[in-house]
Amino acid sequence: MCNRRQVCYIYTVCGHAFTMPDEHIACDNPKCKFSPVHPPNCTGDDCKRRCWQYRQPSQQYSPQLPELCPNCARK
Template identity: 45%
Template sequence: MCRWRQVRNVYLKCSHSQNLPDQLNQCDSPRCKFSPYHPSSCQPPACTKTCIQYRGYPEQYSPNIDGLCPACLDSAKRH
């Protein structure tokens, strides 16, 4: 099932975090209407009865990065 991936980087040295743009992870299922493998010939009303009509819950990922956030790193370079 296709789903969005949400990434929030957490920077340990300054305690700031940064949300990255959401990414769409597409599945390989021909039964998911959002998949690139879903046949264009599959149309309602049959499609609504046989295929997944919604995306899955977003995958959330928050890596802890042992460093400064981009803003603090830029500020440190200027000083």
């Protein structure tokens, strides 16, 4: 199912963290209302009965980078 990914880069040298804009992760399931392959004619009550109507919980990803953040690196 489609979901969102939240990425927050953590720079361990300076201790700063930068949260990136959420990314939409699309699936290829025609039964998912948010999928790019969901049929355009699948609407209304039939769609609500047969198709997934909610996104999965957001994936949270926080890689730790052993370097200065971009702001500190410019100083």
